[in-house]
Amino acid sequence: xxxxxxxxxxxxxxxxxxxxxxxxxxxxxxxxxxxxxxxxxxxxxxxxxxxxxxxxxxxxxxxxxxxxxxxxxxxxxxxxxxxxxxxxxxxxxxxxxxxxxxxxxxxxxxxxxxxxxxxxxxxxxxxxxxxxxxxxxxxxxxxxxxxxxxxxxxxxxxxxxxxxxxxxxxxxxxxxxxxxxxxxxxxxxxxxxxxxxxx
Amino acid sequence: xxxxxxxxxxxxxxxxxxxxxxxxxxxxxxxxxxxxxxxxxxxxxxxxxxxxxxxxxxxxxxxxxxxxxxxxxxxxxxxxxxxxxxxxxxxxxxxxxxxxxxxxxxxxxxxxxxxxxxxxxxxxxxxxxxxxxxxxxxxxxxxxxxxxxxxxxxxxxxxxxxxxxxxxxxxxxxxxxxxxxxxxxxxxxxxxxxxxxxxxxxxxxxxxxxxxxxxxxxxxxxxxxxxxxxxxxxxxxxxxxxxxxxxxxxxxxxxxxxxxxxxxxxxxxxxxxxxxxxxxxxxxxxxxxxxxxxxxxxxxxxxxxxxxxxxxxxxxxxxxxxxxxxxxxxxxxxxxxxxxxxxxxxxxxxxxxxxxxxxxxxxxxxxxxxxxxxxxxxxxxxxxxxxxxxxxxxxxxxxxxxxxxxxxxxxxxxxxxxxxxxxxxxxxxxxxxxxxxxxxxxxxxxxxxxxxxxxxxxxxxxxxxxxxxxxxxxxxxxxxxxxxxxxxxxxxxxxxxxxxxxx
Numbered sequence: 001x002x003x004x005x006x007x008x009x010x011x012x013x014x015x016x017x018x019x020x021x022x023x024x025x026x027x028x029x030x031x032x033x034x035x036x037x038x039x040x041x042x043x044x045x046x047x048x049x050x051x052x053x054x055x056x057x058x059x060x061x062x063x064x065x066x067x068x069x070x071x072x073x074x075x076x077x078x079x080x081x082x083x084x085x086x087x088x089x090x091x092x093x094x095x096x097x098x099x100x101x102x103x104x105x106x107x108x109x110x111x112x113x114x115x116x117x118x119x120x121x122x123x124x125x126x127x128x129x130x131x132x133x134x135x136x137x138x139x140x141x142x143x144x145x146x147x148x149x150x151x152x153x154x155x156x157x158x159x160x161x162x163x164x165x166x167x168x169x170x171x172x173x174x175x176x177x178x179x180x181x182x183x184x185x186x187x188x189x190x191x192x193x194x195x196x197x198x199x
Numbered sequence: 200x201x202x203x204x205x206x207x208x209x210x211x212x213x214x215x216x217x218x219x220x221x222x223x224x225x226x227x228x229x230x231x232x233x234x235x236x237x238x239x240x241x242x243x244x245x246x247x248x249x250x251x252x253x254x255x256x257x258x259x260x261x262x263x264x265x266x267x268x269x270x271x272x273x274x275x276x277x278x279x280x281x282x283x284x285x286x287x288x289x290x291x292x293x294x295x296x297x298x299x300x301x302x303x304x305x306x307x308x309x310x311x312x313x314x315x316x317x318x319x320x321x322x323x324x325x326x327x328x329x330x331x332x333x334x335x336x337x338x339x340x341x342x343x344x345x346x347x348x349x350x351x352x353x354x355x356x357x358x359x360x361x362x363x364x365x366x367x368x369x370x371x372x373x374x375x376x377x378x379x380x381x382x383x384x385x386x387x388x389x390x391x392x393x394x395x396x397x398x399x400x401x402x403x404x405x406x407x408x409x410x411x412x413x414x415x416x417x418x419x420x421x422x423x424x425x426x427x428x429x430x431x432x433x434x435x436x437x438x439x440x441x442x443x444x445x446x447x448x449x450x451x452x453x454x455x456x457x458x459x460x461x462x463x464x465x466x467x468x469x470x471x472x473x474x475x476x477x478x479x480x481x482x483x484x485x486x487x488x489x490x491x492x493x494x495x496x497x498x499x500x501x502x503x504x505x506x507x508x509x510x511x512x513x514x515x516x517x518x519x520x521x522x523x524x525x526x527x528x529x530x531x532x533x534x535x536x537x538x539x540x541x542x543x544x545x546x547x548x549x550x551x552x553x554x555x556x557x558x559x560x561x562x563x564x565x566x567x568x569x570x571x572x573x574x575x576x577x578x579x580x581x582x583x584x585x586x587x588x589x590x591x592x593x594x595x596x597x598x599x600x601x602x603x604x605x606x607x608x609x610x611x612x613x614x615x616x617x618x619x620x621x622x623x624x625x626x627x628x629x630x631x632x633x634x635x636x637x638x639x640x641x642x643x644x645x646x647x648x649x650x651x652x653x654x655x656x657x658x659x660x661x662x663x664x665x666x667x668x669x670x671x672x673x674x675x676x677x678x679x680x681x682x683x684x685x686x687x688x689x690x691x692x693x694x695x696x697x698x699x700x701x702x
Contacts, residue, residue, distance in 0.1 A: 021221060024225065025225070028225065028228045028229065029228065031232055032231055032232050032235065035232055035236055035239070036235050052238070053238075053239075053241060053242030056242075060511075060518065061511070061518065064506070064511040065537060066537055066538035068501075069500060069501045069502075101238065102231065102234055102235075102238075163511075163513065165516050165518075167516060169517075170516055170517055171517070171518050172268075172519070173268075173269065173394065173519055174519070175395060175396070175419065177419070178239075178242040178243075179239055179242070182236070
C-alpha cells in the first residue's frame with residue numbers, strides 16, 4: 001500500500017503541474033456531475049426522470065393517471081425488497097439509460113426490459129397483494145388464481161398507468177418539468193448587464 | 200520502485216503515453232459534458248413555433264397556429280348538443296324552467312334574463328345578448344360596469360396591461376365594448392413564451408396575498424385548478440378600494456366557507472341590491488365553483504379541475520390535454536374511469552343520485568324564500584315598521600345567500616354533496632325562522648291568515664308579478680345590436696389589423 005502511494009506520489013519538482021492537472025480533472029468531473037444533476041438521482045422525485053427529455057411521455061402520462069397520487073416512478077420501477085438492491089438496480093438501470101442516451105441510441109418507442117418487467121410486476125403485487133390473496137375473489141371468480149398468477153398484471157390492465165402508445169413524440173406539448181438552463185441566475189444577470197454596457 | 204521521473208528519462212515514450220492518456224480522458228470528459236449540455240438544450244428547442252406572437256396576443260386563432268390540436272379541441276366548446284339531467288352545454292332559459300327565480304331576484308338584473316351557460320366559445324356573444332347588460336346607446340350608458348368584462352376574454356389581460364387594473368374596471372360596460380371581442384381562450388391561462396399555466400386576473404392574486412399566501416409558489420397540479428379559480432369563484436365589486444371604481448374582489452379574507460364570506464359581507468355592510476318585494480338587503484352568490492370544489496373529496500385527493508374537465512386525449516398516437524372544457528358526464532371514459540372502474544351508466548347514475556338528493560331540499564328552500572319575500576311585502580303593506588322588519592330581512596338575506604351559494608355553484612351537488620346539503624339545511628332553518636317572525640308581525644297588524652302564494656307558473660307571469668317590462672328590454676337590446684354593436688366590431692377589426700401577426 002505504502003509502495004503504491006509512493007509510486008503515485010510525484011517527485012517534488014512535478015508537484016505543481018500535477019496539482020494543476022488533477023484540478024482540471026476533478027473540476028471537469030464536478031462540472032459533468034452538475035450538468036447531469038447527479039445528486040437528484042439519489043431522490044425519488046419523478047422530476048429526476050425527466051432530466052432526460054425523452055422520458056417526457058412517461059412523465060406526462062403518469063401525471064394524468066390515477067397512480068399520480070399514490071406512486072412515484074421509483075415506487076414501480078426499482079425493487080423495494082431492500083435498500084441495497086434498490087440502489088444497485090437504480091444505478092445499473094440508470095447508467096444503461098445514460099449511456100444509451102449519450103450515444104443517441106434511444107429507440108423511437110421505448111419498451112421495458114425483462115429485468116424491469118420483473119421489478120414492476122413485483123411492485124404491483126407489493127401494493128395490490130390483497131386482490132391476489134382475497135379468498136372471496138378466489139372463491140367467486142372462475143380461474144382467479146390462474147388468471148392472476150401466470151402472467152404480468154398489465155397483460156390485462158394495459159392502460160395502467162401510461163396508456164398504450166409511448167413513442168417519444170407522443171406528447172408534443174405536454175408541460176413536463178424538464179431541467180432549466182444550467183447557467184445560474186447571477187451569471188445570466190451579469191451577462192445581460194455586460195451586454196447592455198457593450199451596446 | 201524508481202521515481203517516475205527516472206523512468207521517463209530512460210524511456211521518453213512513457214512520458215508521451217502519460218500525456219496522451221491525460222489528453223484522451225480530458226477530451227472524452229469534455230465531450231460528455233458538451234453532449235449533456237446539448238441534450239439538455241434539446242428539450243428547450245423541442246418546441247419551435249410556427250408564428251411568433253407577444254405575451255398579450257388576444258386572438259385564439261393566432262395561438263392555434265402553433266397548437267392546432269389544443270386549439271381545435273378548444274373550438275369544440277362551441278358544441279351545444281349535450282344535455283345532462285340538470286346542466287350540459289345547451290342554452291337553457293332557467294327563468295322559464297323555474298319562474299320562482301324571477302321573484303327571488305326581483306329588483307336585480309338576474310330577474311330579467313338568466314340562462315344555463317354555454318361553452319367558453321360563446322363568452323362574448325352571450326354577454327352581448329343578455330338583457331342584464333341592457334341596451335346601451337353610447338359608451339357612458341347602460342346598467343353594468345366595465346368590471347363585467349373581466350372574465351370574458353383574453354383581451355382583458357391585454358387591456359389591463361395597457362391601461363392598468365383600476366382603469367380597466369372604471370366606467371360603464373359599454374365603454375370597453377370595442378376593446379373586448381375575443382372569447383375566453385389561450386392567453387387567459389397560458390404564458391405565451393413557455394406555455395406554462397399562469398394567473399392573469401389580479402383578483403385571485405390579490406385574494407391570495409390578503410390570505411398571506413404566494414400564488415407563485417403554487418405547484419403545477421394546483422395551477423390546473425387555480426387558472427379556473429380566476430373566474431369560477433364568488434366575487435363582488437368593492438367600490439371603496441379605489442374611489443368610484445367597482446374593483447373586482449374575492450370575499451376570502453375570513454376563510455373559504457359560505458359562513459366566512461357571509462360574515463365578511465355583513466361586517467362591511469355590503470349588499471348587491473335591495474329586494475323589490477321584501478326590501479331585504481340581498482347578496483347575490485355568483486358561482487363559487489372553486490370554493491365548493493375545495494370542500495369535496497376529489498379536491499382532498501389531489502384531483503384538479505383539469506383532471507376531469509380537460510382529461511388527456513389521444514389522437515393519432517399523440518396525447519394532449521383535451522381543451523374541450525365540458526361536463527365530464529359527456530366524457531366518462533377519459534375522466535371518471537381513469538380512476539373508477541365502474542360502468543359508465545353506473546357512474547352517471549351516481550352523479551344523478553347526488554343531484555336529485557340535493558335538489559329536493561334546495562327546491563323546498565326556494566319555495567320558502569318566495570313565500571318569505573311575499574309575506575314581507577304583505578307586512579310592509581300592512582304598515583310594519585323598520586325595526587320590526589330588520590331581523591326578518593337579515594334572516595331572508597342569509598337564507599337566500601345560502602340558497603344561491605348552493606344553486607350557483609353549478610356542479611356543486613357533485614363536487615361536494617355533503618357541504619351543499621349542509622348549506623341548504625342551514626338556509627332552510629333561516630328561511631323558516633324568518634317566516635315564524637313574519638307570522639307574528641302579520642298577526643300583530645291584524646292579519647292572521649296564510650299569505651297567498653302568487654301565480655308565477657311561467658316566466659312571463661312571474662316577471663309581470665314583480666313589475667318588469669320585458670318588451671322595453673327587448674327593444675333596447677335590438678337597438679343596441681343595430682347601432683352600437685357594429686361600431687364596436689368595426690373598431691376592433693381596425694385595431695387587430697395593426698397587430699404584428701396577421702391572420
